[in-house]
Amino acid sequence: xxxPDLGWAGLILLLPTVSAILCGLYAALGLKNRLPGxxxxxxxxxxxxxxxLLWTRIDPGQPVVIHLFDWxxxxxxxxxxxxxxxxxxALYVDDLxxxxxxxxxxxxxxxxxxxxxxxxxxxxxGYARFFGAMSIFLLAMACLVMGDNLVVLYLxxxxxxxxxxxxxxxxxxxxxxxxxxxxxxxxxxxxxLGLAIAIWLTWWNFGTLEYDGI
Numbered sequence: 001x002x003x004p005d006l007g008w009a010g011l012i013l014l015l016p017t018v019s020a021i022l023c024g025l026y027a028a029l030g031l032k033n034r035l036p037g038x039x040x041x042x043x044x045x046x047x048x049x050x051x052x053l054l055w056t057r058i059d060p061g062q063p064v065v066i067h068l069f070d071w072x073x074x075x076x077x078x079x080x081x082x083x084x085x086x087x088x089x090a091l092y093v094d095d096l097x098x099x100x101x102x103x104x105x106x107x108x109x110x111x112x113x114x115x116x117x118x119x120x121x122x123x124x125x126g127y128a129r130f131f132g133a134m135s136i137f138l139l140a141m142a143c144l145v146m147g148d149n150l151v152v153l154y155l156x157x158x159x160x161x162x163x164x165x166x167x168x169x170x171x172x173x174x175x176x177x178x179x180x181x182x183x184x185x186x187x188x189x190x191x192x193l194g195l196a197i198a199i200w201l202t203w204w205n206f207g208t209l210e211y212d213g214i
Contacts (some may be wrong), residue, residue: 015043015046016043017042017139019132022039037119044105051105055098069088072087089152091146091148115160119131126170143159166181169182188202
């Protein structure tokens with residue numbers, strides 16, 4: 001485990017969050033320029049740089065937990081029947097985590113950069129909405145990959161499902177896009193049920209949802 005000096009790793013999650021909020025603001029203001037696109041590109045590039053810096057600070061083969069803030073903490077029972085459930089908002093970082101986050105943030109930055117031109121005809125229409133959904137997708141992927149526990153993983157899974165629904169159904173005037181988005185939404189709900197049961201069974205058997213404890 002590393003000390004609080006690595007709290008800045010939370011920027012990997014914070015930057016796409018800020019980008020999604022700003023894109024929502026741009027959409028509300030009806031902006032017709034490329035600001036939503038460049039906001040997303042810069043935020044994802046910043047997340048990529050943060051991942052690269054984190055890569056230089058961890059020792060190979062030595063997983064570390066970076067605590068960001070307290071989140072879910074419950075306890076009940078008495079004496080020998082005492083039970084507890086803890087799921088803080090923290091990052092579990094090892095070699096595989098870094099590898100995937102370099103891929104997620106690096107490729108995500110390139111896709112956003114490409115999309116600033118590809119989505120040119122939609123400026124003033126759904127341009128900000130598209131980049132807002134893309135920011136949500138990258139935020140959710142980061143939670144999915146970097147979460148310290150299965151609850152954060154589930155949160156990331158839900159976010160990926162939401163962003164997929166928004167992106168697949170982007171052209172909501174087209175019946176085919178709406179049908180495809182509905183199919184994706186339904187399949188995600190089926191996956192939600194299976195994953196929720198698996199998380200409960202994991203806690204039932206191991207008494208913890210944290211990867212470090214499991």
